[in-house]
Amino acid sequence: MGPGGESFGGHARVSSRLIPISGCGAKGPACFLVNTAHARLVLDLGYGPQPGLWPDVSAIGAVDALLLSHSHRDHAGALKLCSDIGNPQVHASAIVGNLLGAEIDTSPLPLHGSTEVCGIRVTTGRNGHAPGGVWLHLDVDDGLLYTGDYSVESPVYAYDAPPPARTVILDASYGDYDAPLADCMDALDDLFDQGPVLLPVPAAGRAADIALHVERSGRGLPHIDDDIRALLKKLAADYRECLRPEAAAALDRIACEAPGIERAEGVMLAGVADALSGRAAARVSQWESAGAPAIVFTGYVPPGTPAERLTRSKRASYVRWNVHPRLSDNAALVRACGARVVLPAFADAKHIWAWRSAFAPAQISFEGPIIL
Numbered sequence: 001m002g003p004g005g006e007s008f009g010g011h012a013r014v015s016s017r018l019i020p021i022s023g024c025g026a027k028g029p030a031c032f033l034v035n036t037a038h039a040r041l042v043l044d045l046g047y048g049p050q051p052g053l054w055p056d057v058s059a060i061g062a063v064d065a066l067l068l069s070h071s072h073r074d075h076a077g078a079l080k081l082c083s084d085i086g087n088p089q090v091h092a093s094a095i096v097g098n099l100l101g102a103e104i105d106t107s108p109l110p111l112h113g114s115t116e117v118c119g120i121r122v123t124t125g126r127n128g129h130a131p132g133g134v135w136l137h138l139d140v141d142d143g144l145l146y147t148g149d150y151s152v153e154s155p156v157y158a159y160d161a162p163p164p165a166r167t168v169i170l171d172a173s174y175g176d177y178d179a180p181l182a183d184c185m186d187a188l189d190d191l192f193d194q195g196p197v198l199l200p201v202p203a204a205g206r207a208a209d210i211a212l213h214v215e216r217s218g219r220g221l222p223h224i225d226d227d228i229r230a231l232l233k234k235l236a237a238d239y240r241e242c243l244r245p246e247a248a249a250a251l252d253r254i255a256c257e258a259p260g261i262e263r264a265e266g267v268m269l270a271g272v273a274d275a276l277s278g279r280a281a282a283r284v285s286q287w288e289s290a291g292a293p294a295i296v297f298t299g300y301v302p303p304g305t306p307a308e309r310l311t312r313s314k315r316a317s318y319v320r321w322n323v324h325p326r327l328s329d330n331a332a333l334v335r336a337c338g339a340r341v342v343l344p345a346f347a348d349a350k351h352i353w354a355w356r357s358a359f360a361p362a363q364i365s366f367e368g369p370i371i372l
């Protein structure tokens with residue numbers, strides 16, 4: 001018997017079902033269960049983004065495969081829970097497999113192409129958001145698209161348009177926000193012109209975007225920490241396939257020539273994004289009670305992190321750097337896919353009215369099971 005009591009035996013056609021485990025209706029770790037007549041799959045198994053937030057996988061049972069969209073912690077940070085879901089084979093792009101490390105055994109998904117997982121055709125495309133990141137399209141019933149995180153605006157990461165799907169799990173992280181990346185660039189440029197700025201950023205994410213923007217804006221090269229330098233080097237060489245073609249040479253030059261962070265000067269990029277750990281944590285504690293440099297957070301500010309403490313006390317400011325789709329990007333995707341059912345993921349359900357109007361005639365849903 002499948003979850004919900006329906007029998008998977010007999011000759012009748014059995015519809016596949018989608019069950020959001022975590023990440024729908026509130027900001028939380030990504031985890032979605034797909035039950036088909038042939039296989040049970042989990043899409044992403046994340047942790048966070050706020051400290052201590054794990055998905056509740058206790059009702060999932062054993063599954064056949066785990067497919068990962070990208071390596072960020074809130075999508076792939078709970079792999080230690082694999083033993084609770086039957087230790088399934090993990091499928092991810094080769095770049096994501098490389099970022100996760102040798103101790104995680106992954107079967108490669110293409111960056112842009114098709115493959116079969118447990119008898120189900122899986123089509124992938126680059127998500128424009130992170131190294132090796134992909135959206136996932138499952139050829140079950142009338143099609144299921146899981147965007148994971150995606151962006152159409154990144155100057156660095158390439159984005160491929162997905163095929164039609166009746167049901168879409170959509171990256172709605174930004175709710176009803178609709179300002180273009182150019183506005184974020186202008187706001188940051190204003191701060192860069194006022195003096196030294198420290199930006200805590202994820203190495204495997206918008207560090208490359210912002211580094212490229214600084215270089216292109218004629219301010220010289222940013223100051224970068226060793227983790228970011230290593231990642232930029234990888235992007236320009238082994239990970240080149242996930243880049244926009246024009247970005248590789250500039251990233252290589254930044255990786256080779258950008259100065260390190262030694263004192264408060266220029267634009268400084270240090271990991272990690274919420275300054276909870278990494279070199280950003282050390283720099284933030286060094287400079288928190290000093291008047292300079294300016295500290296600017298550009299991503300999600302999780303409760304219980306230095307990012308929250310410093311923005312609340314006004315020691316740090318916040319300027320968003322778009323790494324997720326705007327409302328109008330999502331509306332265009334829903335329309336292009338011909339979606340009938342949309343699950344807005346990774347955001348608070350308070351935006352439902354904006355989503356309803358932007359995605360009509362598609363229906364909005366936060367809960368499963370959803371018949372595919």
Ligand SMILES: [Zn+2]
Pocket residue numbers: 070072075129130149
């Ligand atoms: Zn992400």
